[in-house]
Amino acid sequence: MDQYISACEARKVIENHIFPTGKITVSLLEAQGFYTAEPIWATLDVPSFDNSAMDGYGFLFEDLTHFTKLKVTQVIPAGISGKNPVLGRGEAVRIFTGAKIPEGVDTVVMQEKVVRNGDCIHFNFDEVKKGENIRLKASQTRAGTVITERSTFINHALIGFLAGFGIEEVTVHQRLKIGLVFTGNELVEIGKPLSDGEIYNSNRYTLQAALAEVNHRLSFIKHAEDTEEATFSAIKEAFENTDVLLITGGISVGDYDYVKPALEKSGVAELFYRIRQKPGKPLFFGKLNDKFVFALPGNPASVFSCYHQYVKPFLLGCFGRKNFDEDQDLAVSASYARKKNNEQTQFLKAFYSGGKVQILTGQESYKMNSVAQANCLVEFPENATEINIGEKVKIWRI
Structure with a gap:
């Protein structure tokens, strides 16, 4: 050749x-920095039950047309297991963020909007909308759906997301x-x-x-x-x-x-x-x-x-990365550059910030000071002899 x-x-x-x-299976924390080798499916509904989005009071919205105040009959903190009792008409529950919504409740008002006297609460009914401050079951994810595609980079955010489904292991591409x-x-x-x-x-x-x-x-x-x-x-x-x-x-x-x-x-x-x-x-x-x-x-x-x-x-x-050109981007040149040989592509060390790129001095192949400062390479393509200030150029993030 x-x-x-x-x-x-x-x-x-x-x-x-x-x-x-090849593929290997690793623990969730060990998977950081790898790419998924297979799709990942949701193991459960998230949320897995209707729960409160606020610390506040839960009630049946329809009761606001029949009662001027509501009576608090129970307290429901987060994490309590077992079936919550059914709420009666004209009643409310003191409920905390993440707690399961009991039967008979379809709305939660945040505690800051409520005035409480003994067991009774009242608030401006006109400021409350039906269904507010309740996270409905499966409103984020339904069990059995794909939650992570193959060839997804695994970072700390994805690890936290997968942990919410109780996923302990992930199949990834080997190093x-x-x-x-x-x-x-x-x-x-x-x-x-x-x-x-x-x-x-x-x-x-x-x-x-x-x-x-x-x-x-x-x-x-x-x-x-x-x-x-x-x-x-x-x-x-x-x-x-x-x-x-x-x-x-x-x-x-x-x-x-x-x-x-x-x-x-x-x-x-x-x-x-x-x-x-x-x-x-x-x-x-x-x-x-x-x-x-x-x-x-x-x-x-x-x-x-x-x-x-x-x-x-x-x-x-x-x-496992899908896009060969994933590091490629566009920027506006803040520098002028010129080359004599229009048959060559040049890769110029540069610094990118705020949509603009500054071409650095010291481009010779033996000089490392520009390398130490660079966060990208500007591609100076074939058939071009000048890069003008304000011109859009292709950069490769490093």
Whole structure:
């Protein structure tokens, strides 16, 4: 293949190779950060009985045409089991929020509107409407209906919602086993002193932290020396332990770039190699049987951009997310930008707020200061050479 494709074409190739991970059943709290693998049905009516929406007094609305005041005959707090006694004509109950509505009551007046003298209450009848302040049985959800669709992201709000049905376990998509092979003899781990010509390995930490944000972790990490044998050996070992392999560095065409030959030697089928984009032109996507590999450039900003544009949507698609372009949005540019090459798509680090996006300085692929400030990427598309202030642009939230 060995030919450039567009960013749009690359996304489509990746989207077409998304595969669903297996299913596992986990406890409700353990499900946070996962996607549902099956629909979830309501196990009961919610509310499961008519109950009061207020602290107040319950009565039969029709009695207001026959009585000038009502007599309080009983008190009904929330959580009392058993059948409540039937209310007589001209009678009212003192009732509290969440308490079951007894027979003979169809309206509740809030306590703030009531004047009570001994056992009797009176209030402005004209201010009360029939049926008010009562939560009717199944007014939220009827038992047996679908309450959560498949491929729904599980956050704390959904967990609280499901807990209201007494649901203890949820079937979700499994995490992917993700491996990382990073190349570059110049890379040194944090905590060790640097010698001349060495740099700290920021890509590993960028990717580990990015994966943690989408509820994943690296199950395999290997630093491959810049030799073809070491690179091949690391890739071979990684494929034995992962579903998706990420590689940083060594994918270009320099004298010490051994990743592509090692992938070919490993039997990886190339799905594409090299995109008409900046940063991250030498990006490789391939497949070995039922396993996939992304070989990313080594420059930190390129790794960052390629992860958000291609790797993250693929991983989340396999993990259960439905929309490949879910992170895409539109904003009004607060900056002017220009590029010479209209055949490339550029992804510019930017900061989005209040509907407007500010393109940051320091866009070079080795600069990380703009990465640290960015909360989105502005897509500067092919066949465009300028972005003008006030122009609507496509952004990708990160």
